[in-house]
Amino acid sequence: MADYIPVLTFHAIEDSPSVISFSPELFGRFMEKLHRNGYGTLRLTDAAGLVRGRKPLPEKSFVLTFDDGYESVYSEAFPVLRKYGMTATVFLAVGDTENREASDRLTPLGGRRMLSWGEIREMKDAGIDFGAHTVTHPDLTAIDTAAVEREITGSKEIIENNLGEPVLSFAYPYGLYDERCIEIAGRSFACACSDDLGLLTASNAPYALRRGDAYYLR
Numbered sequence: 549m550a551d552y553i554p555v556l557t558f559h560a561i562e563d564s565p566s567v568i569s570f571s572p573e574l575f576g577r578f579m580e581k582l583h584r585n586g587y588g589t590l591r592l593t594d595a596a597g598l599v600r601g602r603k604p605l606p607e608k609s610f611v612l613t614f615d616d617g618y619e620s621v622y623s624e625a626f627p628v629l630r631k632y633g634m635t636a637t638v639f640l641a642v643g644d645t646e647n648r649e650a651s652d653r654l655t656p657l658g659g660r661r662m663l664s665w666g667e668i669r670e671m672k673d674a675g676i677d678f679g680a681h682t683v684t685h686p687d688l689t690a691i692d693t694a695a696v697e698r699e700i701t702g703s704k705e706i707i708e709n710n711l712g713e714p715v716l717s718f719a720y721p722y723g724l725y726d727e728r729c730i731e732i733a734g735r736s737f738a739c740a741c742s743d744d745l746g747l748l749t750a751s752n753a754p755y756a757l758r759r760g761d762a763y764y765l766r
Contacts, residue, residue, distance in 0.1 A: 549604035549605055549606065549607060550604075550605045550606060550607045550608075550609065551605065551749060551750075552605065552747035552748060552749045553590060553595055553605050553606075553609050553610060553611060553747065553748045554610045554611070554747055554748070554760055555592070555595070555610070555611040555613060555741070555747075555748050555757060555758065555759040555760065556610060556611065556612055556613065556759065556760055556761075556762055556765075557613050557614075557615060557741075557743065557759045557760065557761045557762060558570050558575070558612070558613070558614045558615070558621075558625070558762045559614065559615050559616055559618065559762075560616075560618045560620050560621075560660055561575050561618075561620040561621060561623075561624035561625045562618075562620050562624070567763055568616075568658075568763075570762045570763075570765075570766065571766070572620075572624040572625075574765075574766070575624065575625060575628060576628050578765065579628050579629070579632055579634065580632070582610070582632075583632040583633075583634075585608075586608050587608045587609070587610060588608065588609060588610075588633075588634070589609070589610060589611065589612055589634040589635045589636065590606065590609040590610065590611055591611070591635055591637070591677060592611050592613060592637040592677065592679070592717055592739065592741070592757075593637075593677070593716050593717055593738050593739060595609075595611050595748055596717070596738060596739035596754050596757060597738070598750075599748060599749070599750055599752050599754055599757075600739075600754050602750045603750075605748075605749075605750070611636075611637070611748070612629075612634065612635070612636035612637070613636065613637045613638075613639065613679075613719065613741060613759065614636060614637070614638045614639065615639045615681060615719055616639065616640075616641050616657055616658075616660075616662075616681060616685070617638060617639070617640040617641055617642075617654050617657075617662050617663045617668075617681070618657075618660050618661070618662060618663065619653075619660070619661040619662055619663050619664075619667070620660075620661075621638055621663065621671075622663055622667040622670075622671060626671055626674075626676070629676070630674060635675050635676060635677065636676055636677070637676075637677040637678070637679050637717055638663075638668075638671070638676060638677070638678050638679070639678075639679045639680065639681035639717070639718070639719040639741070640654065640663070640668070640678055640679070640680065640681055640703065640707055641654070641655075641657055641681045641682055641683070641684070641685040641703070641721070642654055642655075642680075642681075642682075642683055642702075642703050642706045642707060643655025643657075643662075643683065643684070644683055644684055652664045652665050652666060653665075657685060665710050668710070668711070669710075669711065672711060677716075677717070678707060678711065678715065679715060679716070679717035679718055679719060679737075679741075680700065680703040680704045680707055680715050680717070680718045680719075680737070681703060681718070681719050681721060682699040682700060682702075682703050682721050683698070683699050683702045683703050683706070684699065685721045686699060686721060687721065687722055687724050688700075688720060688721065688724060688725060688726070688728075688729050689724050689725065689726045689729070693728050696728055696729060696732060697732055700718065700729070700732050700733060700736060701732070701736055703718075704718070704736055704737070715737070716737055716738040716739070717737055717738060717739050717740065717741070718733050718736070718737045718739075718740040718741070719740065719741040719742075720733075720740065720741070720742055720743070722743070723742050723743020723744065724743075725740075725742055725756065730753075730755045730756065733755050734755050737755075738754075739754045739755065739757055740754070740755040740756065740757065741757045741759055742756045742757060742758065742759070743759060743761065744756060744758045744759070745758065745759075745760060745761070746758035746759075746760070747760070
C-alpha cells in the first residue's frame with residue numbers, strides 16, 4: 549500500500565498562457581502515460597474516507613479534480629477520461645441564479661464559457677463526480693460568516709436540486725479558508741479541498757485536503 553496519494557487540480561483545459569489553463573494536448577499525453585504505467589484514479593470521497601479512517605492508501609492511485617466548472621472540462625478532458633476509464637471530481641461555481649436570465653449554462657467566470665447542466669448530467673451518468681465551489685466564487689476569508697454560509701450551503705443546494713443526489717465534497721475558492729469555513733464545510737460535506745500544496749496522506753485533515761496544482765506540470 550502507498551503512504552500518499554496525489555490529488556491533482558486542473559481548471560480550464562485550453563491553450564492559453566493563463567495560470568489556470570492546461571493544454572488539451574498535454575493533458576491527453578499525461579493521462580495516457582499514467583494509464584500506460586498502471587496508474588488509475590480514485591474517487592476523491594473514497595480517498596478522503598481512507599484518510600479519515602487512517603486506512604492504507606492504494607498503490608498507483610491518484611485523484612483528479614477540476615475547479616470552477618469550465619466547458620472545456622466537458623469538451624477536452626471528459627473524452628480523455630472516458631478513453632482511459634478514469635473518474636474525477638468537478639467543483640462547480642454555480643453562479644447567482646436569482647440575478648440573471650434563465651440559462652442551462654453556469655454563469656461565466658473570468659470570461660470563460662461554463663458547463664451546462666446537460667453536460668454535467670451526461671458526465672455524472674458516466675461516473676464523474678460533482679462537488680460545490682460556492683455560488684459566486686469569493687474569497688471566503690474576506691466575507692462575513694452569514695455570507696460564507698450562504699456561499700457554501702447555497703452552492704450545495706443548487707447542485708443537489710439539479711442533479712437529484714447528495715453533493716459530498718467542496719473546494720474553497722482560491723484555496724483560501726479559515727476556521728469558519730472548515731466548520732461550515734464540516735456540517736455539509738464529507739470532505740473539502742484546499743490549495744495547500746502537498747500530497748494526501750493519512751495525517752491530512754479531511755476539510756483541508758492538500759492538492760497539487762497542474763500549473764506545476766506544464
